Amino acid sequence: MKKKVGIIVKHIVLAFLAVVWLLPILWLVVTAFSGYKGINISHFFPETWSIDNFVQVLFKPDSVVQYVTWFKNTLVIAVFTCIISTIFVVMVSYAMSCMRFKGREGMMSFSLILNMFPGPLLMIAIYFILKSIGLTNSHLGMIIVYSAGSGLGFLIVKGFMDTIPESLREAAHIEGASEVTTLIKVVLPLCKPIIVYQIISSFLIPWGDFVFAKLMLNSGLSKDWTVAIGLYNMLDKSLINQYFAVFCAGGLLISIPISILFVLMQKCYVEGVTGGAVKG
Template structure:
Protein backbone atom coordinates (compact mmCIF):
# COMPACT_ATOMS: atom_id res chain seq x y z
CA UNK A 1 0.00 0.00 0.00
CA UNK A 2 2.85 2.37 0.79
CA UNK A 3 4.46 1.65 -2.58
CA UNK A 4 1.20 2.34 -4.44
CA UNK A 5 0.69 5.55 -2.49
CA UNK A 6 4.25 6.68 -3.26
CA UNK A 7 3.82 5.93 -6.98
CA UNK A 8 0.55 7.91 -7.09
CA UNK A 9 2.22 10.87 -5.40
CA UNK A 10 5.13 10.76 -7.84
CA UNK A 11 2.79 10.64 -10.84
CA UNK A 12 0.70 13.47 -9.39
CA UNK A 13 3.74 15.67 -8.83
CA UNK A 14 5.11 14.92 -12.29
CA UNK A 15 1.82 15.96 -13.88
CA UNK A 16 1.71 19.15 -11.82
CA UNK A 17 5.35 19.92 -12.70
CA UNK A 18 4.60 19.45 -16.41
CA UNK A 19 1.57 21.73 -16.21
CA UNK A 20 3.62 24.34 -14.34
CA UNK A 21 6.33 24.14 -17.00
CA UNK A 22 3.83 24.70 -19.84
CA UNK A 23 2.40 27.66 -17.92
CA UNK A 24 5.82 29.19 -17.27
CA UNK A 25 7.31 28.81 -20.78
CA UNK A 26 5.53 31.90 -22.28
CA UNK A 27 6.49 34.01 -19.25
CA UNK A 28 10.11 32.88 -19.41
CA UNK A 29 10.21 33.60 -23.16
CA UNK A 30 8.78 37.08 -22.54
CA UNK A 31 11.42 37.68 -19.88
CA UNK A 32 14.43 36.51 -21.91
CA UNK A 33 13.22 38.37 -25.02
CA UNK A 34 13.00 41.60 -23.02
CA UNK A 35 16.58 41.06 -21.83
CA UNK A 36 17.91 40.31 -25.33
CA UNK A 37 19.81 42.71 -27.54
CA UNK A 38 17.56 42.00 -30.56
CA UNK A 39 14.63 44.35 -31.10
CA UNK A 40 12.37 42.14 -33.21
CA UNK A 41 10.81 38.71 -32.69
CA UNK A 42 13.46 36.07 -32.16
CA UNK A 43 12.33 32.81 -33.80
CA UNK A 44 15.71 31.16 -34.34
CA UNK A 45 16.53 30.37 -30.72
CA UNK A 46 14.76 30.53 -27.36
CA UNK A 47 17.46 32.38 -25.42
CA UNK A 48 19.07 35.49 -26.92
CA UNK A 49 22.66 35.37 -28.11
CA UNK A 50 23.43 38.70 -26.46
CA UNK A 51 21.96 40.03 -23.23
CA UNK A 52 21.15 43.69 -22.67
CA UNK A 53 19.07 46.07 -20.55
CA UNK A 54 18.69 48.50 -23.44
CA UNK A 55 15.01 47.64 -23.96
CA UNK A 56 14.17 48.73 -20.42
CA UNK A 57 16.35 51.83 -20.81
CA UNK A 58 14.52 52.73 -24.03
CA UNK A 59 11.20 52.10 -22.32
CA UNK A 60 11.82 54.54 -19.46
CA UNK A 61 14.53 56.96 -20.58
CA UNK A 62 14.14 57.21 -24.37
CA UNK A 63 10.41 57.59 -25.03
CA UNK A 64 9.40 58.46 -28.57
CA UNK A 65 6.22 58.87 -30.61
CA UNK A 66 5.78 55.08 -30.72
CA UNK A 67 6.70 53.98 -27.20
CA UNK A 68 5.96 56.68 -24.64
CA UNK A 69 5.78 54.28 -21.70
CA UNK A 70 6.26 56.81 -18.85
CA UNK A 71 3.15 58.74 -19.99
CA UNK A 72 1.16 55.51 -20.46
CA UNK A 73 2.16 54.24 -17.03
CA UNK A 74 1.25 57.57 -15.41
CA UNK A 75 -2.19 57.63 -17.05
CA UNK A 76 -2.96 54.03 -16.08
CA UNK A 77 -1.71 54.61 -12.54
CA UNK A 78 -3.92 57.68 -12.10
CA UNK A 79 -6.95 55.79 -13.40
CA UNK A 80 -6.17 52.72 -11.30
CA UNK A 81 -5.70 54.67 -8.05
CA UNK A 82 -8.80 56.83 -8.56
CA UNK A 83 -10.97 53.82 -9.43
CA UNK A 84 -9.47 51.90 -6.53
CA UNK A 85 -10.66 54.51 -4.03
CA UNK A 86 -14.05 55.27 -5.60
CA UNK A 87 -14.99 51.69 -6.44
CA UNK A 88 -13.93 50.37 -3.03
CA UNK A 89 -16.10 52.95 -1.27
CA UNK A 90 -19.07 52.12 -3.51
CA UNK A 91 -18.73 48.36 -3.02
CA UNK A 92 -18.34 48.59 0.76
CA UNK A 93 -21.29 50.98 1.13
CA UNK A 94 -23.63 48.91 -1.06
CA UNK A 95 -22.58 45.70 0.71
CA UNK A 96 -23.22 47.29 4.12
CA UNK A 97 -26.64 48.54 3.05
CA UNK A 98 -27.74 45.12 1.80
CA UNK A 99 -26.20 43.19 4.69
CA UNK A 100 -26.82 45.35 7.75
CA UNK A 101 -29.85 47.47 6.88
CA UNK A 102 -33.46 46.47 6.34
CA UNK A 103 -35.68 48.48 4.01
CA UNK A 104 -38.59 47.92 1.65
CA UNK A 105 -37.64 46.34 -1.65
CA UNK A 106 -34.24 45.19 -0.37
CA UNK A 107 -34.42 41.63 -1.66
CA UNK A 108 -35.94 42.67 -4.97
CA UNK A 109 -33.16 45.22 -5.46
CA UNK A 110 -30.52 42.62 -4.61
CA UNK A 111 -31.95 40.14 -7.10
CA UNK A 112 -32.21 42.81 -9.78
CA UNK A 113 -28.59 43.89 -9.29
CA UNK A 114 -27.39 40.28 -9.48
CA UNK A 115 -29.32 39.73 -12.73
CA UNK A 116 -27.91 42.94 -14.21
CA UNK A 117 -24.42 41.82 -13.26
CA UNK A 118 -24.85 38.58 -15.22
CA UNK A 119 -25.00 40.41 -18.56
CA UNK A 120 -21.60 40.85 -20.25
CA UNK A 121 -20.29 44.39 -20.00
CA UNK A 122 -19.47 44.39 -23.72
CA UNK A 123 -23.20 44.67 -24.48
CA UNK A 124 -23.33 48.18 -23.03
CA UNK A 125 -20.01 49.54 -24.25
CA UNK A 126 -21.31 51.39 -27.30
CA UNK A 127 -24.20 52.88 -25.32
CA UNK A 128 -21.79 53.99 -22.60
CA UNK A 129 -19.49 55.57 -25.19
CA UNK A 130 -22.27 57.64 -26.75
CA UNK A 131 -23.53 58.74 -23.33
CA UNK A 132 -20.03 59.84 -22.33
CA UNK A 133 -19.61 61.57 -25.71
CA UNK A 134 -22.79 63.58 -25.11
CA UNK A 135 -21.40 64.59 -21.73
CA UNK A 136 -18.07 65.56 -23.30
CA UNK A 137 -16.17 63.01 -21.21
CA UNK A 138 -14.99 60.72 -23.98
CA UNK A 139 -11.30 60.69 -24.83
CA UNK A 140 -10.36 61.70 -21.28
CA UNK A 141 -9.02 60.09 -18.13
CA UNK A 142 -11.96 61.45 -16.12
CA UNK A 143 -14.38 59.72 -18.46
CA UNK A 144 -12.59 56.40 -18.01
CA UNK A 145 -12.62 56.80 -14.23
CA UNK A 146 -16.38 57.47 -14.32
CA UNK A 147 -17.01 54.44 -16.55
CA UNK A 148 -14.96 52.06 -14.42
CA UNK A 149 -16.35 53.31 -11.10
CA UNK A 150 -20.02 53.96 -11.88
CA UNK A 151 -21.20 50.35 -11.86
CA UNK A 152 -18.73 49.01 -9.31
CA UNK A 153 -21.42 48.75 -6.64
CA UNK A 154 -22.86 45.73 -8.46
CA UNK A 155 -19.86 43.73 -7.26
CA UNK A 156 -21.09 43.80 -3.67
CA UNK A 157 -22.00 40.12 -3.28
CA UNK A 158 -18.77 38.69 -1.81
CA UNK A 159 -18.35 41.73 0.42
CA UNK A 160 -21.91 41.34 1.66
CA UNK A 161 -21.23 37.70 2.50
CA UNK A 162 -18.30 38.81 4.66
CA UNK A 163 -20.37 41.47 6.42
CA UNK A 164 -23.00 38.81 7.18
CA UNK A 165 -20.41 37.00 9.34
CA UNK A 166 -19.94 40.01 11.63
CA UNK A 167 -22.06 39.52 14.79
CA UNK A 168 -25.24 41.56 14.79
CA UNK A 169 -24.81 42.17 18.52
CA UNK A 170 -21.88 44.51 17.83
CA UNK A 171 -23.99 46.78 15.64
CA UNK A 172 -26.91 46.64 18.07
CA UNK A 173 -24.64 47.60 20.97
CA UNK A 174 -23.36 50.56 18.97
CA UNK A 175 -26.90 51.72 18.18
CA UNK A 176 -27.86 51.44 21.86
CA UNK A 177 -24.95 53.78 22.61
CA UNK A 178 -26.43 56.26 20.10
CA UNK A 179 -24.24 55.53 17.09
CA UNK A 180 -25.65 56.37 13.66
CA UNK A 181 -25.47 54.03 10.67
CA UNK A 182 -22.43 55.93 9.37
CA UNK A 183 -20.65 55.67 12.72
CA UNK A 184 -21.46 51.97 12.96
CA UNK A 185 -20.18 51.42 9.44
CA UNK A 186 -16.94 53.38 9.89
CA UNK A 187 -16.03 52.49 13.48
CA UNK A 188 -17.46 48.98 13.91
CA UNK A 189 -17.79 47.18 10.58
CA UNK A 190 -14.82 48.58 8.64
CA UNK A 191 -12.16 47.84 11.34
CA UNK A 192 -13.37 44.21 11.43
CA UNK A 193 -13.27 43.85 7.64
CA UNK A 194 -9.57 44.22 6.82
CA UNK A 195 -9.41 41.06 4.63
CA UNK A 196 -12.46 42.14 2.65
CA UNK A 197 -11.16 45.68 2.23
CA UNK A 198 -7.88 44.30 0.84
CA UNK A 199 -9.79 42.02 -1.54
CA UNK A 200 -11.96 44.91 -2.72
CA UNK A 201 -9.03 47.29 -3.14
CA UNK A 202 -7.01 44.79 -5.22
CA UNK A 203 -9.96 44.00 -7.49
CA UNK A 204 -10.83 47.69 -7.88
CA UNK A 205 -7.26 48.49 -8.94
CA UNK A 206 -6.74 45.43 -11.11
CA UNK A 207 -9.81 45.89 -13.34
CA UNK A 208 -8.90 49.31 -14.86
CA UNK A 209 -5.18 48.52 -14.79
CA UNK A 210 -5.60 45.47 -17.04
CA UNK A 211 -8.55 46.56 -19.19
CA UNK A 212 -8.03 47.18 -22.89
CA UNK A 213 -11.43 47.03 -24.64
CA UNK A 214 -13.19 49.84 -22.78
CA UNK A 215 -10.08 52.01 -22.75
CA UNK A 216 -9.68 51.55 -26.51
CA UNK A 217 -13.30 52.56 -27.12
CA UNK A 218 -13.14 55.62 -24.89
CA UNK A 219 -9.67 56.93 -25.82
CA UNK A 220 -9.57 57.92 -29.49
CA UNK A 221 -6.69 60.37 -29.29
CA UNK A 222 -3.93 60.07 -31.89
CA UNK A 223 -1.47 61.50 -29.37
CA UNK A 224 0.43 58.61 -27.67
CA UNK A 225 0.87 60.63 -24.48
CA UNK A 226 -2.89 60.34 -23.84
CA UNK A 227 -3.02 56.54 -24.04
CA UNK A 228 -3.05 53.99 -21.25
CA UNK A 229 -0.52 51.17 -20.97
CA UNK A 230 -2.80 48.61 -22.61
CA UNK A 231 -3.52 50.85 -25.63
CA UNK A 232 0.12 51.83 -26.04
CA UNK A 233 1.48 48.29 -25.88
CA UNK A 234 -1.18 47.06 -28.28
CA UNK A 235 -0.25 49.79 -30.75
CA UNK A 236 3.35 48.52 -30.78
CA UNK A 237 2.13 45.21 -32.22
CA UNK A 238 1.37 46.78 -35.60
CA UNK A 239 3.14 45.04 -38.48
CA UNK A 240 5.12 48.15 -39.35
CA UNK A 241 6.41 48.54 -35.77
CA UNK A 242 6.74 45.05 -34.33
CA UNK A 243 10.07 44.42 -36.05
CA UNK A 244 11.71 47.31 -34.18
CA UNK A 245 9.74 47.37 -30.93
CA UNK A 246 8.76 43.80 -30.03
CA UNK A 247 11.46 43.46 -27.36
CA UNK A 248 10.36 46.81 -25.94
CA UNK A 249 6.79 45.46 -25.88
CA UNK A 250 8.00 42.45 -23.87
CA UNK A 251 9.80 44.74 -21.43
CA UNK A 252 6.63 46.80 -21.03
CA UNK A 253 4.58 43.66 -20.40
CA UNK A 254 6.93 42.69 -17.58
CA UNK A 255 6.86 46.15 -16.01
CA UNK A 256 3.04 46.21 -16.11
CA UNK A 257 2.94 42.95 -14.15
CA UNK A 258 5.28 44.20 -11.41
CA UNK A 259 2.82 46.40 -9.42
CA UNK A 260 0.16 43.69 -9.40
CA UNK A 261 2.67 41.02 -8.42
CA UNK A 262 3.98 43.09 -5.51
CA UNK A 263 0.44 43.87 -4.41
CA UNK A 264 -0.58 40.21 -4.47
CA UNK A 265 2.54 39.04 -2.63
CA UNK A 266 2.09 41.59 0.15
CA UNK A 267 -1.68 41.19 0.48
CA UNK A 268 -2.01 37.48 -0.35
CA UNK A 269 -2.98 36.42 3.17
CA UNK A 270 -5.75 38.99 3.49
CA UNK A 271 -6.86 38.44 -0.13
CA UNK A 272 -7.48 34.72 0.46
CA UNK A 273 -9.21 35.42 3.78
CA UNK A 274 -11.47 37.94 2.06
CA UNK A 275 -12.54 35.47 -0.64
CA UNK A 276 -13.18 32.58 1.76
CA UNK A 277 -14.83 34.80 4.37
CA UNK A 278 -17.13 36.35 1.78
CA UNK A 279 -18.21 32.94 0.54
CA UNK A 280 -19.55 31.78 3.91
CA UNK A 281 -22.93 33.39 3.47
CA UNK A 282 -24.78 34.70 0.45
Protein backbone atom coordinates in the same frame (compact mmCIF):
# COMPACT_ATOMS: atom_id res chain seq x y z
CA MET B 1 0.56 0.69 -5.71
CA LYS B 2 -2.56 2.03 -7.46
CA LYS B 3 -2.61 5.04 -5.13
CA LYS B 4 1.09 5.77 -5.77
CA VAL B 5 0.59 5.58 -9.55
CA GLY B 6 -2.31 8.02 -9.27
CA ILE B 7 -0.19 10.49 -7.28
CA ILE B 8 2.67 10.22 -9.79
CA VAL B 9 0.32 10.83 -12.73
CA LYS B 10 -1.19 13.87 -11.00
CA HIS B 11 2.24 15.36 -10.34
CA ILE B 12 3.31 14.77 -13.94
CA VAL B 13 0.19 16.52 -15.23
CA LEU B 14 0.70 19.43 -12.82
CA ALA B 15 4.36 19.74 -13.80
CA PHE B 16 3.40 19.80 -17.48
CA LEU B 17 0.78 22.49 -16.89
CA ALA B 18 3.30 24.52 -14.87
CA VAL B 19 5.80 24.37 -17.74
CA VAL B 20 3.13 25.40 -20.27
CA TRP B 21 2.12 28.31 -18.03
CA LEU B 22 5.65 29.48 -17.19
CA LEU B 23 7.26 29.11 -20.62
CA PRO B 24 5.70 32.23 -22.23
CA ILE B 25 6.53 34.27 -19.12
CA LEU B 26 10.15 33.07 -19.20
CA TRP B 27 10.37 33.92 -22.90
CA LEU B 28 9.03 37.41 -22.23
CA VAL B 29 11.63 37.95 -19.48
CA VAL B 30 14.64 36.75 -21.49
CA THR B 31 13.49 38.68 -24.58
CA ALA B 32 13.22 41.86 -22.49
CA PHE B 33 16.94 41.51 -21.70
CA SER B 34 17.85 40.70 -25.30
CA GLY B 35 20.21 42.83 -27.32
CA TYR B 36 18.04 42.16 -30.39
CA LYS B 37 15.05 44.50 -30.86
CA GLY B 38 12.82 42.26 -32.96
CA ILE B 39 11.44 38.72 -32.55
CA ASN B 40 14.25 36.20 -32.41
CA ILE B 41 12.70 32.80 -33.10
CA SER B 42 15.98 31.06 -33.91
CA HIS B 43 17.07 31.01 -30.24
CA PHE B 44 14.99 30.81 -27.08
CA PHE B 45 17.68 32.55 -25.04
CA PRO B 46 19.22 35.66 -26.62
CA GLU B 47 22.73 35.53 -28.00
CA THR B 48 23.50 38.95 -26.53
CA TRP B 49 22.15 40.42 -23.28
CA SER B 50 21.38 44.07 -22.67
CA ILE B 51 19.26 46.43 -20.55
CA ASP B 52 18.84 48.89 -23.42
CA ASN B 53 15.17 47.97 -23.78
CA PHE B 54 14.43 49.05 -20.20
CA VAL B 55 16.48 52.22 -20.69
CA GLN B 56 14.46 53.08 -23.80
CA VAL B 57 11.17 52.39 -22.05
CA LEU B 58 11.95 54.53 -19.02
CA PHE B 59 14.33 57.23 -20.21
CA LYS B 60 14.25 57.51 -24.01
CA PRO B 61 10.69 58.21 -25.20
CA ASP B 62 10.07 58.63 -28.92
CA SER B 63 7.07 58.86 -31.22
CA VAL B 64 6.20 55.21 -30.53
CA VAL B 65 7.32 54.65 -26.93
CA GLN B 66 5.96 57.03 -24.27
CA TYR B 67 5.85 54.51 -21.48
CA VAL B 68 6.18 56.86 -18.49
CA THR B 69 3.24 58.96 -19.74
CA TRP B 70 1.14 55.84 -20.30
CA PHE B 71 2.05 54.56 -16.85
CA LYS B 72 0.93 57.84 -15.24
CA ASN B 73 -2.37 57.76 -17.14
CA THR B 74 -3.03 54.17 -16.13
CA LEU B 75 -2.09 54.83 -12.52
CA VAL B 76 -4.40 57.85 -12.23
CA ILE B 77 -7.35 55.95 -13.72
CA ALA B 78 -6.69 52.87 -11.57
CA VAL B 79 -6.24 54.77 -8.29
CA PHE B 80 -9.39 56.89 -8.64
CA THR B 81 -11.40 53.91 -9.83
CA CYS B 82 -10.12 51.88 -6.90
CA ILE B 83 -11.11 54.53 -4.34
CA ILE B 84 -14.56 55.22 -5.77
CA SER B 85 -15.39 51.56 -6.44
CA THR B 86 -14.33 50.46 -2.96
CA ILE B 87 -16.49 53.15 -1.34
CA PHE B 88 -19.50 52.15 -3.49
CA VAL B 89 -19.11 48.44 -2.78
CA VAL B 90 -18.68 48.95 0.97
CA MET B 91 -21.75 51.19 1.16
CA VAL B 92 -23.96 48.79 -0.80
CA SER B 93 -22.65 45.77 1.11
CA TYR B 94 -23.34 47.39 4.48
CA ALA B 95 -26.86 48.34 3.42
CA MET B 96 -27.64 44.85 2.14
CA SER B 97 -26.01 43.00 5.05
CA CYS B 98 -26.65 45.12 8.13
CA MET B 99 -29.79 47.11 7.39
CA ARG B 100 -33.37 45.97 6.94
CA PHE B 101 -35.75 47.90 4.73
CA LYS B 102 -38.67 47.29 2.41
CA GLY B 103 -37.68 45.89 -0.97
CA ARG B 104 -34.24 44.78 0.20
CA GLU B 105 -34.53 41.20 -1.07
CA GLY B 106 -35.92 42.34 -4.41
CA MET B 107 -33.12 44.86 -4.85
CA MET B 108 -30.51 42.20 -4.09
CA SER B 109 -31.98 39.80 -6.62
CA PHE B 110 -32.30 42.52 -9.26
CA SER B 111 -28.70 43.66 -8.64
CA LEU B 112 -27.37 40.12 -9.03
CA ILE B 113 -29.28 39.72 -12.32
CA LEU B 114 -27.87 43.00 -13.63
CA ASN B 115 -24.37 41.98 -12.56
CA MET B 116 -24.60 38.84 -14.70
CA PHE B 117 -25.35 40.82 -17.87
CA PRO B 118 -22.32 40.64 -20.23
CA GLY B 119 -20.33 43.86 -20.00
CA PRO B 120 -19.03 43.84 -23.61
CA LEU B 121 -22.60 44.09 -24.90
CA LEU B 122 -22.92 47.46 -23.16
CA MET B 123 -19.74 48.99 -24.53
CA ILE B 124 -21.18 50.46 -27.73
CA ALA B 125 -24.13 52.01 -25.88
CA ILE B 126 -21.82 53.39 -23.19
CA TYR B 127 -19.50 54.79 -25.84
CA PHE B 128 -22.26 56.72 -27.63
CA ILE B 129 -23.66 58.02 -24.32
CA LEU B 130 -20.25 59.36 -23.32
CA LYS B 131 -19.69 60.73 -26.83
CA SER B 132 -22.93 62.71 -26.62
CA ILE B 133 -21.73 64.43 -23.43
CA GLY B 134 -18.14 64.88 -24.60
CA LEU B 135 -16.43 62.38 -22.34
CA THR B 136 -14.84 60.11 -24.92
CA ASN B 137 -11.04 60.32 -25.15
CA SER B 138 -11.21 61.39 -21.53
CA HIS B 139 -9.72 59.77 -18.46
CA LEU B 140 -12.62 61.16 -16.43
CA GLY B 141 -15.09 59.29 -18.63
CA MET B 142 -13.18 56.05 -18.11
CA ILE B 143 -13.13 56.53 -14.33
CA ILE B 144 -16.88 57.17 -14.33
CA VAL B 145 -17.63 54.04 -16.36
CA TYR B 146 -15.29 51.79 -14.38
CA SER B 147 -16.76 53.02 -11.09
CA ALA B 148 -20.43 53.48 -11.95
CA GLY B 149 -21.58 49.87 -11.75
CA SER B 150 -19.07 48.70 -9.16
CA GLY B 151 -21.65 48.65 -6.38
CA LEU B 152 -23.33 45.68 -8.06
CA GLY B 153 -20.33 43.54 -7.13
CA PHE B 154 -21.24 43.62 -3.45
CA LEU B 155 -21.86 39.90 -2.92
CA ILE B 156 -18.45 38.83 -1.56
CA VAL B 157 -18.09 41.86 0.73
CA LYS B 158 -21.65 41.35 1.95
CA GLY B 159 -20.86 37.70 2.70
CA PHE B 160 -17.97 38.79 4.89
CA MET B 161 -20.10 41.38 6.71
CA ASP B 162 -22.71 38.71 7.38
CA THR B 163 -20.18 36.95 9.62
CA ILE B 164 -19.86 39.97 11.94
CA PRO B 165 -22.02 39.47 15.08
CA GLU B 166 -25.12 41.62 15.04
CA SER B 167 -24.67 42.28 18.78
CA LEU B 168 -21.70 44.56 18.03
CA ARG B 169 -23.83 46.83 15.85
CA GLU B 170 -26.68 46.77 18.37
CA ALA B 171 -24.30 47.83 21.13
CA ALA B 172 -23.12 50.74 19.01
CA HIS B 173 -26.70 51.79 18.33
CA ILE B 174 -27.52 51.64 22.06
CA GLU B 175 -24.61 54.01 22.67
CA GLY B 176 -26.18 56.42 20.20
CA ALA B 177 -24.04 55.71 17.14
CA SER B 178 -25.54 56.44 13.75
CA GLU B 179 -25.33 54.03 10.83
CA VAL B 180 -22.35 55.94 9.40
CA THR B 181 -20.52 55.81 12.74
CA THR B 182 -21.31 52.12 13.12
CA LEU B 183 -19.97 51.42 9.64
CA ILE B 184 -16.75 53.39 10.12
CA LYS B 185 -15.88 52.54 13.73
CA VAL B 186 -17.36 49.06 14.20
CA VAL B 187 -17.79 47.23 10.89
CA LEU B 188 -14.86 48.48 8.79
CA PRO B 189 -12.13 47.67 11.36
CA LEU B 190 -13.38 44.07 11.34
CA CYS B 191 -13.45 43.95 7.54
CA LYS B 192 -9.77 44.58 6.83
CA PRO B 193 -9.22 41.35 4.81
CA ILE B 194 -12.22 41.88 2.56
CA ILE B 195 -11.41 45.58 2.11
CA VAL B 196 -7.92 44.60 0.93
CA TYR B 197 -9.49 42.09 -1.48
CA GLN B 198 -11.87 44.74 -2.82
CA ILE B 199 -9.08 47.32 -3.23
CA ILE B 200 -6.91 44.94 -5.22
CA SER B 201 -9.83 43.76 -7.37
CA SER B 202 -10.94 47.33 -8.10
CA PHE B 203 -7.39 48.34 -8.96
CA LEU B 204 -6.80 45.43 -11.33
CA ILE B 205 -9.79 46.12 -13.57
CA PRO B 206 -8.55 49.41 -15.11
CA TRP B 207 -4.88 48.47 -14.64
CA GLY B 208 -5.03 45.64 -17.16
CA ASP B 209 -8.06 46.54 -19.28
CA PHE B 210 -7.49 46.89 -23.01
CA VAL B 211 -10.82 46.45 -24.83
CA PHE B 212 -12.78 49.28 -23.22
CA ALA B 213 -9.73 51.56 -23.04
CA LYS B 214 -9.09 51.04 -26.75
CA LEU B 215 -12.72 51.85 -27.53
CA MET B 216 -12.73 55.01 -25.44
CA LEU B 217 -9.28 56.46 -26.17
CA ASN B 218 -9.45 56.38 -29.96
CA SER B 219 -8.27 59.89 -30.85
CA GLY B 220 -4.87 58.63 -31.98
CA LEU B 221 -3.02 60.85 -29.50
CA SER B 222 -0.53 58.55 -27.80
CA LYS B 223 -0.15 60.90 -24.82
CA ASP B 224 -3.70 59.94 -23.73
CA TRP B 225 -3.20 56.16 -23.96
CA THR B 226 -2.94 53.68 -21.14
CA VAL B 227 -0.10 51.17 -20.92
CA ALA B 228 -2.20 48.39 -22.46
CA ILE B 229 -2.95 50.46 -25.59
CA GLY B 230 0.61 51.67 -25.91
CA LEU B 231 2.09 48.18 -25.65
CA TYR B 232 -0.44 46.83 -28.14
CA ASN B 233 0.55 49.54 -30.61
CA MET B 234 4.13 48.22 -30.57
CA LEU B 235 2.85 44.92 -32.00
CA ASP B 236 1.79 46.58 -35.25
CA LYS B 237 3.34 44.72 -38.19
CA SER B 238 5.28 47.82 -39.21
CA LEU B 239 6.78 48.24 -35.73
CA ILE B 240 7.13 44.76 -34.27
CA ASN B 241 10.60 44.10 -35.70
CA GLN B 242 11.93 47.27 -34.05
CA TYR B 243 9.97 47.26 -30.79
CA PHE B 244 9.10 43.71 -29.77
CA ALA B 245 11.87 43.47 -27.14
CA VAL B 246 10.82 46.91 -25.88
CA PHE B 247 7.26 45.60 -25.67
CA CYS B 248 8.48 42.70 -23.52
CA ALA B 249 10.38 45.11 -21.24
CA GLY B 250 7.28 47.27 -20.84
CA GLY B 251 5.11 44.24 -20.11
CA LEU B 252 7.57 43.10 -17.46
CA LEU B 253 7.67 46.51 -15.79
CA ILE B 254 3.89 46.89 -15.66
CA SER B 255 3.60 43.59 -13.79
CA ILE B 256 6.06 44.54 -11.04
CA PRO B 257 3.87 46.97 -9.00
CA ILE B 258 0.86 44.66 -8.88
CA SER B 259 3.06 41.66 -8.06
CA ILE B 260 4.58 43.53 -5.11
CA LEU B 261 1.09 44.53 -3.98
CA PHE B 262 -0.06 40.90 -4.09
CA VAL B 263 2.96 39.68 -2.12
CA LEU B 264 2.55 42.32 0.59
CA MET B 265 -1.19 41.78 0.98
CA GLN B 266 -1.45 38.09 0.15
CA LYS B 267 -2.58 37.03 3.62
CA CYS B 268 -5.36 39.60 3.82
CA TYR B 269 -6.35 38.90 0.21
CA VAL B 270 -6.77 35.15 0.81
CA GLU B 271 -8.66 35.74 4.08
CA GLY B 272 -10.97 38.14 2.26
CA VAL B 273 -11.79 35.69 -0.52
CA THR B 274 -12.44 32.76 1.82
CA GLY B 275 -14.24 34.84 4.42
CA GLY B 276 -16.51 36.45 1.88
CA ALA B 277 -17.52 33.04 0.54
CA VAL B 278 -18.89 31.83 3.88
CA LYS B 279 -22.33 33.34 3.41
CA GLY B 280 -24.23 34.80 0.48
